[in-house]
Amino acid sequence: MEVRSAVAGRSPGADAWRRLRRNRAALTAGAVLAAIAAACLLGPLLHPVPPGEVFWDAIQSPPDIAAGHPFGTDANGRDILARTLHGGRVSLAVGLAATLVSLVIGVAWGSVAGYAGGRVDAVMMRIVDVLYALPFMFFVILLMVFFGRNILLIFVAIGAVAWLDMARIVRGQTLSIKRLPYIEAARAGGLGSAAIIRRHVVPNALGPVVVYATLTVPKVILLESLLSFLGLGVREPATSWGVLIGDGVANMERAPWMLVFPAGFLAATLFCLNFLGDGLRDALDPRDP
Amino acid sequence: MDRGTAPCRAGPLLEVSGLNVAFATEDGEVRAVRDVDLTVAAGEVVGVVGESGSGKTQLFLAAMGLLAANGRASGSVRLGGEEILGLPARRLNRIRGARVAMVFQNPMTSLNPYLRVSTQMTEVLRLHRGLSARDARRRAAEMLDLVRIPDAARRLDAYPHELSGGMRQRVMIATALLCRPELLIADEPTTALDVTVQADILDLLAEARWEFGTAIVLITHDLGVVAGLADRVVVTYAGRIVERGPVRDLFHDPRHPYTRALLGCVPRLDADVPDELPAIPGQPPASGDPARGCAFLGRCAEAGDRCRREEPGLRGLDGRDPAARASACHRDTAAGGGP
């Protein structure tokens, strides 16, 4: 109902970029995220303390920069800053890897379903609907219980339950793109279906896919942290934020620093990822001034 | 069924003076309505003709206080002598639906899909006339009968999606007439409907005018719609009025190039069918505000030098009162213009 002026055309990509740049909050979130990721990656360089090393003279001691433990130590005397950064590497790695898995499955499933249409589409999306009703966490836990807790399985398992949204989005995009004239032209030119999907459909569905991928990463990190928190995730000697938070909760009253730092990192990362994803979504699909 | 009681007034029912409507958008200010003067007398039908973007709808939305959030109106709008532009919502609400009613273009989306027709009709009567639920329902059913909806009592309990487009528009008109308003603003009431249904709706409006004495503003882009029903016509272009006059004058002697072009576009029953449907080349100006000169410049077959430099004002034709018969064109010598 609002009146928009008719202006000379601007490419939607440029429009989106401009809107994103104006979104200060989203950009700040992106910067914070980059800082956290950098810190975790460069951890060993910035703070060369092995996460597993025990400092016998500083068991469960509060944060003390002078003594070389800016975040304090845990009940076993291990430096929390080092463990937090190491845990961050694991959590972020699982996040990215699982998102990648869900991306591959989701994009493949969605684009095939959307492009094929008809019966095939109906069946494929019915499967998605059925699976959608199931609570992911429980099935991942089942997998962990039955098949052991190695890290490869964790991110395959998580990725395998997180692809549903992506499939829906990609299918929707494919359906709209399918009708565009140049797809007809490609088909008339003799291009096979697989090639059309790969070369034309997928690149054009990219926008929403990027948005949802950005929003999937925090969901996946959350799931992994949850598993680890309950004791069903990564196992020693590896650690992740979830494990650290679990330890922190157990020692919450006596050593709150064990909880505060890893929890803060996790919360900040998830917050920024969601914020950034929201910003991307608003930039690409402006509905709301 | 009581007859209309539109009081005989000395002055016009609706008087719009110097109305400007502007919208604040990402790309700057868009002026949708520029300096418009308009009157509607009690019981008369005024056709407001123009293409999309001409400001014809925004003009009346502003009068009703229904502009979008980024819109600003300035000027004066008087109803029965009272200034209503800029009134606070509380006072405006006593007028809207009771003394002035509006029917919108798209009956598909203008009715609330989640509520029954009865709710959407009776609420008007209960609000403005203080009727009980039962009385309101009875009156609503009577009105549905009046607008020729078959099986009115049952239809009353229907949901909008159970009705056809034509029926929905009738419901909207019925709802608008419930309080016997003095003025009914019909915004493109037939545009979204089949041609066969259009005639029925127009007949309905004509009946409303005779039954209740309601003045009607008929906003449309279709000249054919206006011909049968309107007493006077106002032609809008790029946010301004470019010609106005009694309907016969306009059709027999159109003076503004735009009006002439519009009439030229309508295929005639009594002429040979042309090879190509005539159309007006070009587009109306984007922001509703031309940089300089006449807004119709790029599309006018008769443009001259002065048209490029100066925007023509609305001038009385043939020595008549500009409020009755006027055109805004430099080329019309009878309007005091010149080459």
Add this chain to the structure above:
Amino acid sequence: MLTYAVRRLFGAVPTLFVIVTLAFFMMRLAPGGPFDGERMVPAEIEANLLRAYELDRPLLAQYAAYLGGVLTGDLGPSFKYKDFSVGELIRNGLPVSLRIGGIAIVGAALAGATLGSIAALRRNTVLDRALMTGAIAGVAVPTFVVAPFLSLVFGVYLAWLPVAGWGDGQWRHLVLPVVALALPQVAYVARLTRAGLIEILRSDFIRTARAKGLPERAVLFRHALRGALLPVVSYLGPATAGILTGSVVIEQIFGLPGIGRHFVQGALNRDYTLVMGVVVFYGALIILFNLVVDLLYGALDPRVRYD
């Protein structure tokens, strides 16, 4: 309306079927039996145990038996709590989980809808931005981070509420768990409501309502709210799933004797039947709730009933 309900019911059956089947086959295909890793068991005793738990029958027969059991509510014996069946354990934990989860979801829906509506009506003001930023935080920050913090602040430092425990279900023990559990849902519902309301308020029929001279209050409550809340009603299904998921964590952190805690213990103990039984139970619960929500949606949106 009846056909609509029946059709929805039929749609739910395959989903339940899939859950049970998936759970069953995952369990049976898992490497290592339930008795591995314990003290070495002599072959004869192991054979007896296998027979007692019916693990020596062919796979499909076990599957059929399990299906039959599910239909009659028998989810098998717990592998670890020797004297209890899975059904009994679930029944034990049900009152606790039900109370907390029930209050959480109702509270979340009401609070979220209210906050979201306020944000929509005060769009783009400081209040709106603050609420929506809070909402993102509520969605993003995990329950197992929020819950310990709440416990720390209100239980340890301020000592207003008990740190943990069920204590016979007095309201003081319910506050923190319910709040922690409901928070992400409040946040999500608030965002949904805000978006829905803003969208609806742009509709043509809202303009019609205003043109009729209706006071803004009537426009909002009679015309706008119903359509705006439809997405929230739709969301109640996934919201329940979220509450169930969250309850597992909450019961662990606050030490509440609910089903979620049994689940975690079962997972850590590799108690296959218990873990599966809970998954099947929760799955059935979610499906049932989704069905109710679908019917509710049909009651609110008349267009849906007739397709």
